Amino acid sequence: MSETPTKVIVNCETGVTEVLPLTAEEIADMETARVAAEDQRAAAEADAAVVAAAKESANAKLSALGLTAEEIAALTK
Amino acid sequence: MATYTLISSNVLSSSAASVTFSAIPATYTDLALRVSVRRSASGRQDLLLAVNGSTSDGSNTWLQGSGAAATSGTSSGQYVRINNIVPSTAETASTFGSAEFYLPNYTVATNKPIGSFGVGENNATTAYIGAVASLYSQTTTISSLVLSLAAGSFDTGSSFYLYGISNA
Numbered sequence: 001m002s003e004t005p006t007k008v009i010v011n012c013e014t015g016v017t018e019v020l021p022l023t024a025e026e027i028a029d030m031e032t033a034r035v036a037a038e039d040q041r042a043a044a045e046a047d048a049a050v051v052a053a054a055k056e057s058a059n060a061k062l063s064a065l066g067l068t069a070e071e072i073a074a075l076t077k
Numbered sequence: 078m079a080t081y082t083l084i085s086s087n088v089l090s091s092s093a094a095s096v097t098f099s100a101i102p103a104t105y106t107d108l109a110l111r112v113s114v115r116r117s118a119s120g121r122q123d124l125l126l127a128v129n130g131s132t133s134d135g136s137n138t139w140l141q142g143s144g145a146a147a148t149s150g151t152s153s154g155q156y157v158r159i160n161n162i163v164p165s166t167a168e169t170a171s172t173f174g175s176a177e178f179y180l181p182n183y184t185v186a187t188n189k190p191i192g193s194f195g196v197g198e199n200n201a202t203t204a205y206i207g208a209v210a211s212l213y214s215q216t217t218t219i220s221s222l223v224l225s226l227a228a229g230s231f232d233t234g235s236s237f238y239l240y241g242i243s244n245a
Contacts, residue, residue: 005094013100044150
């Protein structure tokens with residue numbers, strides 16, 4: 001059986017620090033938010049990968065046309 | 078000249094899923110949150126900041142380098158987030174990721190921009206660096222900050238320091 005995760009709360013007004021177990025609702029909320037955020041990050045990284053692949057393909061085609069690496073770099077600046 | 082004042086800090090003596098700074102005084106101009114963090118289990122993780130407890134009012138424009146590639150992107154409707162900078166038990170032992178969140182004009186009744194920067198640490202080819210421009214889309218004064226990971230808990234020894242900045 002795994003341990004219940006805890007949360008640390010630092011009250012800036014009183015200086016008191018509490019360590020409390022997460023409630024079942026908090027654990028569920030964290031998991032829901034985590035999954036949503038992870039999905040969004042994965043989608044953003046997939047988009048970035050598509051762009052990177054398209055750029056690499058375009059560079060290869062330009063190179064096949066006879067452009068030098070310097071000329072290709074100049075086009076994208 | 079800006080003056081940094083330590084409001085509160087915490088160094089974990091045991092692992093914790095989140096660290097909250099609550100009842101933040103509204104007496105400064107800006108806030109800066111500096112952390113040194115590690116995950117207590119395997120798998121490098123993202124560092125998340127929930128402002129006033131919100132997990133859905135943050136949007137991020139991020140730039141990331143891994144040692145092999147540079148990538149960028151955007152996200153919205155979630156935490157303020159720095160991707161991949163928290164080392165885990167799969168990374169070099171006793172290494173920590175360092176990050177700073179800067180929150181200017183945190184008491185002003187407008188949406189709040191937040192600037193973040195973080196670096197992971199790993200004695201290997203792959204280690205991450207991230208810079209993030211975020212917006213917390215709420216006009217209420219910032220009175221609490223909650224740090225957590227995208228999965229798992231912070232390891233023992235992770236440290237958290239909240240500063241108030243005057244005359245910024």
